[in-house]
Amino acid sequence: MKHSRGILLSGPPGTGKTLIARTICEVLRVKPQIVNGSEICNHLLGESEAKIRHLFHEAEFDAEKYSANSDLHIIIFDEIDALCKTRSTTGGGIRHTVEENATTHLLTKIDGLNQLNNFLIIGTTNTKDSIDPALIRPGRLENVIKIGLPDSDHRLKIYNIDTKLMLQNGILDDDIDIARIIRGTNGLTGAHVEQVVRLATNNAIRRDVLVRGTLDIDESLAEELHAKNIDFINALRILPTLPSDFYKQQQKD
The missing domain is CATH 3.40.50.300 (P-loop containing nucleotide triphosphate hydrolases)
Known part of the structure; x- marks a missing residue:
């Protein structure tokens, strides 16, 4: 056969x-x-x-x-x-x-x-x-x-995968509004969820650099770095999206 x-x-x-x-x-x-x-x-x-x-x-x-x-x-x-x-x-x-x-x-x-x-x-x-x-x-x-867009359950799984090491290393704050992140990525792709996590991490590093007044990255930075809820919210605000008509076309295919 x-x-x-x-x-x-x-x-x-x-x-x-x-x-x-x-x-x-x-x-x-x-x-x-x-x-x-x-x-x-x-x-x-x-x-x-x-x-x-x-x-x-x-x-x-x-x-x-x-x-x-x-x-x-x-x-x-x-x-x-x-x-x-x-x-x-x-x-x-x-x-x-x-x-x-x-x-x-x-x-x-x-x-x-x-x-x-x-x-x-x-x-x-x-x-x-x-x-x-x-x-x-x-x-x-x-x-x-x-290959469709991920629903809320799958976006949550993608988020958990992308933040697993952050959680294990104590970088992720306990006050993260995960439900808001999942709602904020509704109609977007898994790559967008990954981008939110990446942008939030960059926001946390940028804030720490401003507080410390130095660009030097050492062990103390890793110990003090924390990605907060506001970092994720700001990431959602600047997250680029695909045109709505593109997604409408995907639903038709």
Whole structure:
């Protein structure tokens, strides 16, 4: 029985798509090739196709040499929409030709793998609407998995993970209004929660430096440093957000 050869992870930036792709590889005990879609497209005709052929070469060689005993090969195409845009968004000129050729060549290589059973392609994208529909047809990246925004329970888990060492080292004050932090990150990503913790820590360091009147960092700083509730509140105030229409689009996908 042949396994599926393609997975597309779709969701907003910061939801952990690339991390999930890497975790899949760890579970399968495979060291993946990881490439950004924009790195494939080259302004020179033929260069993009050569890069794609290089990515597939090892799997094709192993399949030919070892047949059913070949090891599994995985390619992670991060931001694959940069490579396989919808035809209506590619524009014109030489870049349009390069992108069209690269997309066609990638699809041809994937179709050629239908006779192989040693390959898995994982693509990530912020929204599948930006991708050429031909890429997600059966036999290609047919398994589209939506990676949604974390709910309050998951944001709390992310917060606890990001503050675990701070809590263990006594850096985190006891008066942190965790519920407010979770409410303040509603509709945002796990990366935003992580950013709140990072900004709060920076706020605490900045305050300590002002009090001490020195930029020197020593053991006494580590002993006296405390991230207070106000540090987290100020972090929430300056936290950048994604446009609301982007999130509305995610709900539609």
